[in-house]
Amino acid sequence: MAGKVFFSVSMSLDGFVAPEERADDPDRRRWTAQWMELQQWILPLRSFRERLRLGDGGEEGRDDDILRETFARTGASVMGRRMFDLGEGAWPEEAPFHTPVFVLTHDPRDPWERPGGTTFHFVDDGIAVALDRARAAAGDRDVRIAGGGATILQYLNAGLIDEFTIALSPVLLGAGTRLFEGVDATRVALEPVDAEPTGRVTHLTYAVRER
């Protein structure tokens, strides 16, 4: 049985998945503070700390269970080049995917194998091909479109997302990268699947339907 194609992101109540990049914030302090607010629910979780090799401990509970399940269902990921470039300098040597990751790029290079089971494959022939390769690699597990926002939107508008989950954070950012900026509203319809508040965020799951 083939898996689903999904994405899972944290979004502010005003629709942003990343803070604004601003010239008057050269050391990215404001950016980082806003990003931490958006991700505040995830950073203390046990499964997150395990995943990033931040050491033992961390909080358990529904948020942790939900995050753990997101990791467990993912057999392969797809990401944009910019997310890869940002992550390459930030992830620990043992990159936090532990599955194949297909990176959309115009500059092909050889696969890059990391300790702990993550291998980055660089795909330069389009989002559909990258997804096919990810599906094949994932087997009966799901494919996660990891990000960033522009990559997620490309897949959404192409009708290639089966469902998605948003961790809606109780924060207003005012500016930044909007998840749904440029969505093809004439094509994408949503069906609510689940909504679960955990105190910190509300986990909202929707199935995507074609109009």
Next chain:
Amino acid sequence: MAGKVFFSVSMSLDGFVAPEERADDPDRRRWTAQWMELQQWILPLRSFRERLRLGDGGEEGRDDDILRETFARTGASVMGRRMFDLGEGAWPEEAPFHTPVFVLTHDPRDPWERPGGTTFHFVDDGIAVALDRARAAAGDRDVRIAGGGATILQYLNAGLIDEFTIALSPVLLGAGTRLFEGVDATRVALEPVDAEPTGRVTHLTYAVRER
């Protein structure tokens, strides 16, 4: 005991409280279709039909209870001039408020009393004065900032909102009036109070705190 100041709106998952006004939609068919999608959860409800004097019947259940409670807690409303102008031609003679309504305007006029308990008062000396008058009229019930979006944002940025509820609709509009466009994110902090999915929408309630 003084009541709270709140607002309650339907918002699309991409953050819009009204569809886009477009020149290529002269008969507003597209606008109306999108608006119906956004409000789809509310239109069949018994309490909505009662309120608009649309006749007996209608659906009961949690959505209906929540809407009925929103009407019941409201002792007075405040609205912007544009919302009033649009409503003046659209509401039934028995306007659907059944309480005093304070309309922000630059063109004062005499109070306008409607059958069924709604009286519109026109206030030309600012949002704080309008709110004070609404509080006095509401007694121990709450004051609802009824809309539109720009009026809600003025009150939010001025630190005059105690809490709000969003009925988050499973729809993407792509364009229109954003609820939080122009929010002062350096000033407004949110605390999640309640989140309740009903199948049709997710009712999200937040308390507003100053940062």
